[in-house]
Amino acid sequence: MSELRPLVSFVVPLYNTGKALEPLLEAFRDLPIEGGYELVLVNDGSPDGSGARVPALARELPVPVIFVDMARNFGEHAAVLEGFRHARGEYVINLDDDLQNPISEALKLLAHLRATDSDVVYAKYEEKKHSRWRNWGSWFTNKMATWLLDKPPHLYLCSFRAMHRDLVQRVIAYTGPFPYIDGLILGATNRIEELTVAHDERADGSSGYTLRKLVRLWMNMFFNFSIMPLRMASVMGAVLVVFGMVMLLVVFLEHFFSRPQTQGWSSLMAAISIFSGGQLMMLGVIGEYVGRAFMTVSGKPQSIVRRARHFHGKENVNGAAAES
Numbered sequence: 001m002s003e004l005r006p007l008v009s010f011v012v013p014l015y016n017t018g019k020a021l022e023p024l025l026e027a028f029r030d031l032p033i034e035g036g037y038e039l040v041l042v043n044d045g046s047p048d049g050s051g052a053r054v055p056a057l058a059r060e061l062p063v064p065v066i067f068v069d070m071a072r073n074f075g076e077h078a079a080v081l082e083g084f085r086h087a088r089g090e091y092v093i094n095l096d097d098d099l100q101n102p103i104s105e106a107l108k109l110l111a112h113l114r115a116t117d118s119d120v121v122y123a124k125y126e127e128k129k130h131s132r133w134r135n136w137g138s139w140f141t142n143k144m145a146t147w148l149l150d151k152p153p154h155l156y157l158c159s160f161r162a163m164h165r166d167l168v169q170r171v172i173a174y175t176g177p178f179p180y181i182d183g184l185i186l187g188a189t190n191r192i193e194e195l196t197v198a199h200d201e202r203a204d205g206s207s208g209y210t211l212r213k214l215v216r217l218w219m220n221m222f223f224n225f226s227i228m229p230l231r232m233a234s235v236m237g238a239v240l241v242v243f244g245m246v247m248l249l250v251v252f253l254e255h256f257f258s259r260p261q262t263q264g265w266s267s268l269m270a271a272i273s274i275f276s277g278g279q280l281m282m283l284g285v286i287g288e289y290v291g292r293a294f295m296t297v298s299g300k301p302q303s304i305v306r307r308a309r310h311f312h313g314k315e316n317v318n319g320a321a322a323e324s
Helices: 018-026 050-058 076-086 103-115 132-149 165-171 181-188 211-224 228-257 265-297
Strands: 008-014 037-043 065-070 091-094 120-125 161-164 192-197 305-315 321-323
Touching: 008 050, 008 076, 018 050, 037 050, 037 076, 050 065, 050 305, 065 076, 076 091, 076 165, 076 181, 091 103, 091 165, 103 120, 103 161, 103 192, 132 181, 132 211, 161 165, 165 181, 181 211, 211 228, 211 265, 228 265
Parallel strands: 008 037, 008 091, 037 065, 120 192
Antiparallel strands: 065 305, 091 161, 120 161, 305 321
């Protein structure tokens, strides 16, 4: 006989969770959720041994735990999508592993989602407790999403969100190697709400987001969910053509109506640099699209799961949590 589907699935990606792992799991003990809930933990190739500590801690919890162990680090968005695929709840709440998203606030997102006709509710922080450069990166990401993905200007995109299962099913249908969850959500629904919630200080360690990872995230947004860079390349080409025609007209006017000026090496090099640089930039944009299309067609995996383990959250005859 199959198990009943829980009302809520909490999906948490783990990466260098450190000392926050124990209090993180403890925070999910005995939540007041009628209809039941489960916890989906995804170890995204964490090098600090967080994944190895999960099974022993999961056996102590009275709620079902699904532990997904990735073969290596594939990035937060790929890990969360894999967690969505294993989640069974009617509602799915995604939150980070650093305890900056209090569980009490997650329950507020759930209540707001159930009370409205929305598909997803994003958290909007009263006061962000991230570092200054991380806040700047989030600001830039949101500005670019508004421009490239038609995101509502007032909406703040973050990884703390509650989603209806129908939307989750649409999002996990994407199997490409360059996932961006917010881009998938914006492309799948316009029933989006936001709710102001609290944001706590990080419990342990430092953010796993480096400048390199943020740049990769921006590139996924630019090249996998928008053709705006191609349009920008076309506009740049048109601007350079017009600039060249104007310069040609100047040369003709100078030749017929005034004494031609001796052209210097510096101006010639500047003109060559502008045109050749513009051409190389446009080729680079086209090459990025072609390369990503090639990797998608050739079957580059979005993620690879080494093993998924289920801890059923109930005591068996020997007094230990059942596992499959």
